[in-house]
Amino acid sequence: MIREAMLARLAEHAGPWDVLVVGGGATGAGVAVDAASRGYSVVLLEGSDFGKGTSSRSTKLVHGGVRYLSQGNIGLVMGALRERAALRANAPHLVRPLQFVVPSYRWWDAPYYGTGLKVYSLLAGRHGFGPATILSHGEALARVPTLRPAGLRGGITYFDGQFDDARLVVNLVQTAAEQGAVTLNYVRVAGVTKTAAGDVDGVVAIDEETGLEMRVPARVIVNATGPFADNVRRLAVPDAPALIAPSQGIHLVFDRSFLPGTCGVMVPKTPDGRVMFAVPWHGYTLVGTTDTPIGEATLEPKPLEQEIQFVLETAAPYFEKPPTRRDVLSTFAGIRPLVARGGTSNTASLSRDHTVCVEASRLVTITGGKWTTYRHMAEDAVDAAARAAGLPQRACVTGTLRIHGWDPQADRLGARAAYGSDAAHLRALVEQDPALAEPLHASGAWDAAVVIWAARAEMARTVEDVLARRCRVLFLDAAAAYAMAPHVAAILARELGRDALWQAKQVSAFATLAEQYVVRGDVPGS
Ligand SMILES: Cc1cc2nc3c(=O)[nH]c(=O)nc-3n(C[C@H](O)[C@H](O)[C@H](O)COP(=O)(O)OP(=O)(O)OC[C@H]3O[C@@H](n4cnc5c(N)ncnc54)[C@H](O)[C@@H]3O)c2cc1C
Numbered sequence: 327m328i329r330e331a332m333l334a335r336l337a338e339h340a341g342p343w344d345v346l347v348v349g350g351g352a353t354g355a356g357v358a359v360d361a362a363s364r365g366y367s368v369v370l371l372e373g374s375d376f377g378k379g380t381s382s383r384s385t386k387l388v389h390g391g392v393r394y395l396s397q398g399n400i401g402l403v404m405g406a407l408r409e410r411a412a413l414r415a416n417a418p419h420l421v422r423p424l425q426f427v428v429p430s431y432r433w434w435d436a437p438y439y440g441t442g443l444k445v446y447s448l449l450a451g452r453h454g455f456g457p458a459t460i461l462s463h464g465e466a467l468a469r470v471p472t473l474r475p476a477g478l479r480g481g482i483t484y485f486d487g488q489f490d491d492a493r494l495v496v497n498l499v500q501t502a503a504e505q506g507a508v509t510l511n512y513v514r515v516a517g518v519t520k521t522a523a524g525d526v527d528g529v530v531a532i533d534e535e536t537g538l539e540m541r542v543p544a545r546v547i548v549n550a551t552g553p554f555a556d557n558v559r560r561l562a563v564p565d566a567p568a569l570i571a572p573s574q575g576i577h578l579v580f581d582r583s584f585l586p587g588t589c590g591v592m593v594p595k596t597p598d599g600r601v602m603f604a605v606p607w608h609g610y611t612l613v614g615t616t617d618t619p620i621g622e623a624t625l626e627p628k629p630l631e632q633e634i635q636f637v638l639e640t641a642a643p644y645f646e647k648p649p650t651r652r653d654v655l656s657t658f659a660g661i662r663p664l665v666a667r668g669g670t671s672n673t674a675s676l677s678r679d680h681t682v683c684v685e686a687s688r689l690v691t692i693t694g695g696k697w698t699t700y701r702h703m704a705e706d707a708v709d710a711a712a713r714a715a716g717l718p719q720r721a722c723v724t725g726t727l728r729i730h731g732w733d734p735q736a737d738r739l740g741a742r743a744a745y746g747s748d749a750a751h752l753r754a755l756v757e758q759d760p761a762l763a764e765p766l767h768a769s770g771a772w773d774a775a776v777v778i779w780a781a782r783a784e785m786a787r788t789v790e791d792v793l794a795r796r797c798r799v800l801f802l803d804a805a806a807a808y809a810m811a812p813h814v815a816a817i818l819a820r821e822l823g824r825d826a827l828w829q830a831k832q833v834s835a836f837a838t839l840a841e842q843y844v845v846r847g848d849v850p851g852s
Pocket residue numbers: 348349350351352353354371372373374375376377378379380381382383384385386387388389513514515516550551552553554558573574575576615616625659660661662663693694695696697698699
């Protein structure tokens with residue numbers, strides 16, 4: 327995962343690559359792992375950083391989707407529950423079971439939601455993470471002591487999966503690299519090349535660090551650019567009708583006192599007919615999300631004021647001390663790449679199933695779906711790509727392929743659990759230089775060793791890459807991330823051989839970004 331070495335391999339490669347993947351989110355990284363582990367030659371090009379798009383901005387749940395059960399989409403739920411089990415087995419250092427409580431304040435909540443959640447748990451069969459059971463008032467409060475006790479009749483408890491989304495993208499990219507793929511961040515696909523017959527046979531790519539333009543030939547291109555998929559499709563087919571109906575969702579992050587235990591809370595019906603989650607994550611409390619149809623996807627979407635209000639108002643009735651905007655430590659938005667079905671304005675009703683679309687020019691687009699189902703999506707995309715390009719058919723092996731960092735006992739690693747087997751390398755860095763273990767901020771377990779590791783082994787190129795996606799500080803506590811930025815810039819500059827001007831520009835760019843993750847004022851708009 328050394329960028330310069332990857333660029334050299336890209337330049338030296340003779341002839342076309344079997345599979346060229348555009349986009350380094352969950353879907354693109356999954357496609358690269360799948361195709362490389364089948365033995366195809368693979369290059370993955372990500373225009374920004376790995377996971378910069380939606381794949382670092384999820385609710386961090388590996389789940390079947392309770393909501394899709396109530397929509398009657400049993401096939402989608404069962405498929406996702408199977409994928410949940412596979413991901414837990416293949417990346418046990420990042421995926422773990424999480425117990426949820428659905429608080430009940432009306433007499434019919436427990437029988438109604440209890441039945442649904444028991445069905446949900448049974449559908450997982452032998453892949454289940456734990457049973458659903460009905461809780462008394464005391465049992466619900468014992469699991470979530472911060473629930474509003476007045477009127478609480480009890481609740482239902484059930485289990486789902488939780489993970490660190492951006493770290494899983496990075497580990498998937500590392501896995502693809504271990505399987506032989508060339509993987510590059512900050513290389514944007516700006517155009518496609520075509521044969522005389524009009525088939526896409528390569529891309530024009532720009533190295534965003536140097537501005538250098540490259541032509542990369544390939545037998546098949548897989549467009550895995552999530553909410554940006556239509557932009558890339560239109561490089562090949564300028565008048566392609568829209569496939570994506572983008573929908574924004576935001577989260578608010580609070581300190582641990584809002585959920586001091588180990589259980590999450592699920593609100594089964596929000597005013598807009600969806601579900602909302604409050605989950606403990608990396609020692610903080612994450613609450614969300616919303617479903618707001620938007621016109622066009624951007625890489626750094628902004629939480630809307632009405633979304634912030636919606637999350638606060640929806641959470642308030644369930645907590646003894648309702649969270650307020652003053653309690654928000656960070657807020658972030660992501661864009662769902664939902665598949666449009668005939669111009670609907672209600673994105674909450676759009677299917678979370680995925681779609682593989684093969685254009686007449688043989689460009690293969692994979693989109694829709696969920697993080698949880700990325701592996702299955704990748705399998706379908708590579709099957710379609712191999713057929714479209716006439717590649718030798720080879721079976722998918724990712725059902726049981728271990729993901730980089732695999733360590734079934736990672737919990738023993740404490741603050742380094744998310745690094746899994748790489749925690750040993752971090753330990754070795756600290757043994758060589760104990761000063762690297764000094765915390766970079768009083769609020770967290772982040773130290774100089776994680777920055778050095780991010781630069782040397784995880785292809786982090788900027789302060790943002792480190793603070794937003796290699797360690798998740800920006801998503802947890804924007805002020806802490808802002809305070810850490812100068813120190814991180816200094817370490818990165820040493821590692822990457824950059825000068826003082828680069829360092830200053832990095833700190834200033836990060837300060838502007840961090841501002842967007844802060845909720846200001848005691849009242850909306852102030
Ligand atoms: C608020 C929210 C909560 C969610 N919660 C969950 C959850 O809890 N569980 C779950 O299973 N799913 C969840 N999802 C869904 C899940 O996050 C997405 O389905 C998934 O992350 C989409 O991944 P992707 O790789 O398709 O897209 P992205 O992650 O957006 O990746 C696309 C990548 O393509 C790159 N790109 C774009 N154009 C180019 C170009 N020209 N050249 C090179 N690269 C390019 C972008 O930079 C980006 O990195 C949630 C989604 C949202 C919005």
